[in-house]
Amino acid sequence: MASVTLEHIKKEYDNHVVAVHDFNLRIRDKEFIVFVGPSGCGKSTTLRMVAGLEDISGGTLKIGDRVVNDVEPKDRDIAMVFQNYALYPHITVYENMAFSLRIRKMNNEEIHKRVCQAAEILGITEYLGRKPKQLSGGQRQRVAIGRAIVREPQVFLMDEPLSNLDAKLRNQMRAEIILLRKRIDTTFIYVTHDQTEAMTLGDRIVVMKDGYIQQVGTPQQVFDTPKNLFVAGFIGSPQMNFIKAKLQENNGKYTVDVLGIHVPLDQEPCDILKAKKIYSQDIIMGVRPEHTAVSFEKGPNTIRSKIQVVEMMGSELHMHLTTDSGDNIILRLPTIDLTRDQRASLKSGNELYFTFPSKVIHIFDPKSELSLLYNENEDDQ
Amino acid sequence: MTTKKTSIPEVDIEIDQEKGVIREVKTEKYLRSKKNHEKHVNRSIYTILVIMSIIWLAPFVFLVLQSFRSYLTESGGMVDYVIPHHFSLDNYRYLFQDGMFFRWYGNTLIIALVCAVIQTCMVLSVSYALSRMRFRGRKLFMNVVLVLGMFPGFLTMIALYFLLKQLGLTQEGAIPGLILIYCASSGMGYYISKGFFDTIPKSLDESARIDGASRALVFWKIIMPMSKPIVIYTIMMAFMAPWGDYVFASYVALGRAESYNVAVGLYRWVNTNDYQGYFTRFCAGGVLVAIPITLLFMFLQKYYVEGVTGGAVKG
Secondary structure, eight states, X not given: OOOEEEEEEEEEOTTSOEEEEEEEEEEOTTOEEEEEOSTTSSHHHHHHHHHTSSOOOEEEEEETTEEOTTOOGGGSOEEEEOTTXXXXXXXXXXXXXXXXXXXXXXXXXXXXXHHHHHHHHHTOGGGTXXXXXXXXXXXXXXXXXXXXXXXXXXXXXXXXXXXXXXXXXXXXXXHHHHHHHXXXXXXXXXXXXXXXXXXXXXXXXXXXXXXXXXXXXXXXXXXXXXXXXXXXXXXXXXXXXXXXXXXXXXXXXXXXXXXXXXXXXXXXXXXXXXXXXXXXXXXXXXXXXXXXXXXXXXXXXXXXXXEEEEEEOSSEEEEEEEETTSOEEEEEEEGGGOOHHHHHHOOTTOEEEEEOOGGGOEEEOTTTXXXXXXXXGGOOO | OOOOOSXXXXXXXXXXXXXXXXXXXXXXXXXXXXXXXXXXHHHHHHHHHHHHHHHHHHHHHHHHHXXXXXXXXXXXXXXXXXXXXXXXXXXXXXHHHOHHHHHHHHHHHHHHHHHHHHHHHXXXXXXXXXXXXXXXXXXXXXXXXXXXXXXXXXXXXXXXXXXXXXXXXXXXGHHHHHHHHHHHXXXXXXXXXXXXXXXXXXXXXXXXXXXXXXXXXXXXXXXXHHTHHHHHHHHHHXXXXXHTOOHHHHHHSTTOGGGOOHHHHXXXXXXXXXHHHHHHHHHHHHHXXXXXXXXXXXXXXXXXXXXXXXXXXXX
């Protein structure tokens, strides 16, 4: 168990492509941290630098108090789970798990004890005598995790460990990783492109794009107060709606003019805006699909729209709407509150009214794409 | 429905409005014509293959048949018939009684075995390094080797002979000399095994390195056991080249019968002795030379094919 500190870490390839720019992060002891971002954002590269599989072009990497920039992977006391499992195909599951211990010249008794223990935690005891080829995807993934567990490493690295599994198995393994984490309390660095995995697993999330950290925070922070347009759009599914709007200030009271209606802001965002000395200006307003109020009849402050597509998700409907101004909006509508008639009227081509509750509005500057409501003090790197 | 009078069978489609799909309908006529077509194609292919295999096999059959013609009761030289009047093992008996043949056979075996070991180690380590490691000049090195490989080895023959002569590795020292020649450039044949190593996921190496293995350990414990086909292929190639070599062996050992390999020795028989008398014994020697290679191929054929098509088969 150890903290991991990345100070001004940079990765530049021989062809001068910079994959990671000035990466600063302090990962606390026993923390579960998730790097998330679209492909090519540098998350895997950063992880591989921590593992020692990629050279670090600049900056300092510390595991615990030890600078490990030039330390061989085998001497960093880390374990890693790969996306494609990377099991050794020619030896049995037992030997796969024992491999690292045998290299360390551990005695057979201890090896047996550790392998059996890990196998039991992961429920793979009965497969110990099999070769990796004879296992299913989920079982292979467990073996890969088991191989890492037996080492009892200081830091546990996982590079998209669930992306090769089908959806159902992925959910199951995700839950298992949460349980596993409770049992083997150590530092985890987990890389994924799936925001659901990031939200459910991480103590803190590092959202990355184009080699830059976009935001670091707890899942709740990242979801509630995204720092910029990218984070707002990346976290949450379906993605947040963005609409061009105007911010109006009047005697310390702020309203947002959007799609022909006026949405007054609550006291808290007003205070933040006032403190930042932001007055009337053009903005991009962000609203999550679940944060809208739908009505079936025209009201005083409602926006009229036409239903384009209705996606039935079971417990909720995803409605793709087009407003009169031509903006496309996605709404989430729980089915449980709807009457039979209401549900019948939710058909493509019909009209639907909605409005934005003031509490859950995000405001972004169109030029800098930064959130105007984001408080810099919340940075948690 | 349209009918086209070409050899391409007609295909009709049917639109299923209910399910909203377009389906291909294969008419009976189409199916019948397809079957006939296949029959004709197969017939001509097989005819060509049979003719080719006859041409291919004829020399071997001829060689084997000649080796059973006795040089004592019939003729040891060329005759105007193929099948011997009496089958006899006289030629083989002669080979087993004649000391020289076994000497040559042994020479060849020693050279081939030693080369197989050294070359395999060299080829595999060069290919692994080129497949896995990135170092300055790697691309240049591979290109230079590619270009050098296009020059026939015989170009170096005379220079090599004088080099070996200075080192005392001709005539009496022909066996170590030949081993040196065969092994010297063996690393250049890295292409196929590099291709094979390239198909083994790099994450296996990385995983093993994180598990605590050094590069050498990764190579021996992880990569080698997974690369059986390519190891066997490399061994076979390394064994066969010196086993069947004539050109280099003939001039390095020139003039000293004890140092000949079997190809040179047999050729000397028919060339300098008397080919009308030694021809059938030459054939018998040829059969004995072919036996180990044939056995090797029969048992390792599976690996050989996997090795050659290494790119397509994952280890």
